[in-house]
Amino acid sequence: MKKNDNRKAGITRQYNTIGISIDCVIFNFDDEGLKVLLVNEKDQKENENWGLASDWISEGETIESTSNKILKKYIGTDNFFMEQLKAFSYPSQYSLKEDISIGYYALVKKENSVLSNDLKALGARWFKIDETLRLNYKHHSILEYSLKELKKRICQSGIGFNLLPEKFTLLQAMHLYEEILGVEMNKSNFRRKIFQMGLVLDVDEKEEDVSHRAAKFYKFNIENYEKLAQRGFNFKF
Amino acid sequence: MKKNDNRKAGITRQYNTIGISIDCVIFNFDDEGLKVLLVNEKDQKENENWGLASDWISEGETIESTSNKILKKYIGTDNFFMEQLKAFSYPSQYSLKEDISIGYYALVKKENSVLSNDLKALGARWFKIDETLRLNYKHHSILEYSLKELKKRICQSGIGFNLLPEKFTLLQAMHLYEEILGVEMNKSNFRRKIFQMGLVLDVDEKEEDVSHRAAKFYKFNIENYEKLAQRGFNFKF
DNA sequence: ACAAAAGTGTTGACAATACACCCATGT
DNA sequence: ACATGGGTGTATTGTCAACACTTTTGT
Numbered sequence: 124m125k126k127n128d129n130r131k132a133g134i135t136r137q138y139n140t141i142g143i144s145i146d147c148v149i150f151n152f153d154d155e156g157l158k159v160l161l162v163n164e165k166d167q168k169e170n171e172n173w174g175l176a177s178d179w180i181s182e183g184e185t186i187e188s189t190s191n192k193i194l195k196k197y198i199g200t201d202n203f204f205m206e207q208l209k210a211f212s213y214p215s216q217y218s219l220k221e222d223i224s225i226g227y228y229a230l231v232k233k234e235n236s237v238l239s240n241d242l243k244a245l246g247a248r249w250f251k252i253d254e255t256l257r258l259n260y261k262h263h264s265i266l267e268y269s270l271k272e273l274k275k276r277i278c279q280s281g282i283g284f285n286l287l288p289e290k291f292t293l294l295q296a297m298h299l300y301e302e303i304l305g306v307e308m309n310k311s312n313f314r315r316k317i318f319q320m321g322l323v324l325d326v327d328e329k330e331e332d333v334s335h336r337a338a339k340f341y342k343f344n345i346e347n348y349e350k351l352a353q354r355g356f357n358f359k360f
Numbered sequence: 361m362k363k364n365d366n367r368k369a370g371i372t373r374q375y376n377t378i379g380i381s382i383d384c385v386i387f388n389f390d391d392e393g394l395k396v397l398l399v400n401e402k403d404q405k406e407n408e409n410w411g412l413a414s415d416w417i418s419e420g421e422t423i424e425s426t427s428n429k430i431l432k433k434y435i436g437t438d439n440f441f442m443e444q445l446k447a448f449s450y451p452s453q454y455s456l457k458e459d460i461s462i463g464y465y466a467l468v469k470k471e472n473s474v475l476s477n478d479l480k481a482l483g484a485r486w487f488k489i490d491e492t493l494r495l496n497y498k499h500h501s502i503l504e505y506s507l508k509e510l511k512k513r514i515c516q517s518g519i520g521f522n523l524l525p526e527k528f529t530l531l532q533a534m535h536l537y538e539e540i541l542g543v544e545m546n547k548s549n550f551r552r553k554i555f556q557m558g559l560v561l562d563v564d565e566k567e568e569d570v571s572h573r574a575a576k577f578y579k580f581n582i583e584n585y586e587k588l589a590q591r592g593f594n595f596k597f
Numbered sequence: 598a599c600a601a602a603a604g605t606g607t608t609g610a611c612a613a614t615a616c617a618c619c620c621a622t623g624t
Numbered sequence: 625a626c627a628t629g630g631g632t633g634t635a636t637t638g639t640c641a642a643c644a645c646t647t648t649t650g651t
Contacts, residue, residue: 143380143460185458186449210447210462212423221422223380225447275592279516294603311605312641319639335602336648355512357594359640531630548632549614556612572629573621596613 142215145189146177146262147205148228148269149197151236152286156251156302158236159266160197161258163246175262176247177224190227197247198231199239204285205229206276208269213261224261228269230285274304278358281322281351284343290326292338293317306360316358321347379452382426383414383499384442385465385506386434388473389523393488393539395473396503397434398495400483412499413484414461427464434484435468436476441522442466443513445506450498461498465506467522514540515595518559518588521580527563529575530554543597553595558584 149160161173176197180189186207194203208226215222238247250256258266277283283299284291297313300306317323323341330337386397398410413434417426423444431440445463452459475484487493495503514520520536521528534550537543554560560578567574 180458183458186447186460207446209444210423221417221420223423278592292603309641309643310603311643314604316640330603332650333602334650335600336604336650338603355515357596359594529630546614546616547630548616551631553613567630569623570629571623572627573631575630 143180143186143223143225144177145180145186145193146175146211146224146226146265147190147193148208148226148266149176149194149231150228150269150273150286151231151233151249152299152302153233153236156253157286158249158251161248161250161256162197163248165246173256173258175258175265177262186225190225194229197238197242198229198235200235202235203229203231204282206282208265208272211261211265211268222261224265226265226269228273230282232286233288277303278360279356281343281348284322287343290328290340290342292330292340293323294338296323296341300358300360304360308360320351320356322351379459380417380423381414381459381461382417382423382430383412383448383461383463383502384427384430385445385463385503386413386431386468387465387506387510387523388468388470388486389536389539390470390473393490394523395486395488398485398487398493399434400485402483410493410495412495412502414499423462427462430464431466434475434479435466435472437472439472440466440468441519443519445502445509448498448502448505459498461502463502463506465510467519469523470525511541515597516593518580518585521559524580527565527577527579529567529577530560531575533560533578537595537597541597545597557588557593559588 151158164172211224212221324344326340328340388395401409448461449458561581563577565577
């Protein structure tokens with residue numbers, strides 16, 4: 124019971140000196156599918172070195188403020204959903220100690236996913252989730268974990284809608300679920316489920332210039348969702 | 361991009377010096393209901409100061425090894441279930457920086473919940489979950505979070521059975537769910553659900569010396585559970 | 598008119614709920 | 625014999641998946 128001993132003896136506790144990084148898996152969804160933001164931090168020899176969006180925690184920062192800073196840097200707006208995954212611990216590259224990394228995942232709408240030239244110059248790029256990438260062990264395992272978690276969470280909550288535009292069609296929503304879960308779903312049953320739950324509101328707008336019957340646009344019904352969420356629900360696909 | 365800059369310049373990165381503690385919410389379930397282990401770390405003036413089972417991460421330890429050490433200390437066996445909750449961050453008591461705490465929850469069977477005299481002398485005690493306790497903000501919020509998480513997880517997985525004895529009756533299992541979720545359930549429907557899923561195995565033993573019809577004992581069917589778990593399931597109560 | 602995608606309706610299988618009832622055992 | 629909790633059976637209701645069908649729009 125170090126904690127107590129120090130306190131009793133009136134000694135100022137020695138801080139553990141371990142590096143803590145925040146690593147964010149930033150997701151985005153467009154016509155091509157689910158995408159993740161990676162950053163290429165070239166080494167001295169200009170070798171490619173792709174990794175998650177990350178930073179160390181600085182003086183005076185919390186884990187939340189640091190993860191928000193990272194998102195702000197790459198997305199440039201406050202309009203995103205973010206949630207902590209968990210803490211990961213790995214052998215440090217810098218010492219014999221363990222490095223601790225706190226993983227986050229963020230969901231960004233397509234309209235906020237355009238990368239500025241500055242960011243591109245920094246090496247930021249969106250990757251399709253199924254493109255095989257050579258990430259280091261740490262980032263690879265955080266990414267894998269975030270995907271498993273994302274699959275779970277979109278079935279047990281409405282967070283998936285954070286990846287859709289403000290106004291979306293029901294088929295867009297269905298394709299999102301299909302892509303992330305890797306399953307094929309049924310149009311009419313999907314509609315019925317979403318409507319029955321009252322998860323969306325009709326916005327009285329339609330697609331334009333499409334070569335088929337124009338689909339209605341809907342928006343996510345947050346008020347109703349929060350009522351549902353309190354009691355807990357789940358989509359079974 | 362500190363990380364990168366340091367690497368480029370070949371500088372040894374300065375570790376952030378932040379205290380990281382591991383805090384474990386250790387649960388146990390008996391006839392009286394759901395219980396949590398708290399430790400009374402008296403201050404200089406012998407004032408009561410109850411908190412979760414916790415420790416700082418020491419040199420050469422990982423977050424997992426530290427949390428395992430804590431459990432070993434208080435439970436004295438490897439026979440428990442433990443899972444990380446997430447990282448919490450709070451204003452530090454020791455400096456202006458933020459303190460980081462990584463929360464875990466553990467489920468311990470009744471037969472492993474007896475506290476030795478040594479542990480009692482250290483201030484360890486089981487508390488009923490609904491006894492109002494004065495915990496500090498940090499431990500209070502971790503405990504609250506763990507309870508919410510426990511409720512979710514027992515419906516989405518079979519972890520609840522880690523709180524039951526090796527051999528249990530179906531009504532014990534039902535009472536566990538009722539207690540944790542705070543709901544009343546129906547005997548026959550609960551049985552049907554558990555049997556249908558194949559979650560338990562008959563061990564051909566019965567209660568003895570009870571003043572009513574003796575109940576059969578069952579054990580958790582791990583093999584079958586793992587098959588189910590892969591596809592994801594959930595109890596809706 | 599036809600292709601393509603939107604959107605509706607019906608059905609059968611199966612799971613969840615409520616509730617009535619029988620069984621075994623100690624006092 | 626009766627109280628107590630264990631254990632069974634059934635009827636009703638609700639949910640989900642499959643699929644056939646109609647509607648709208650551009651070419």
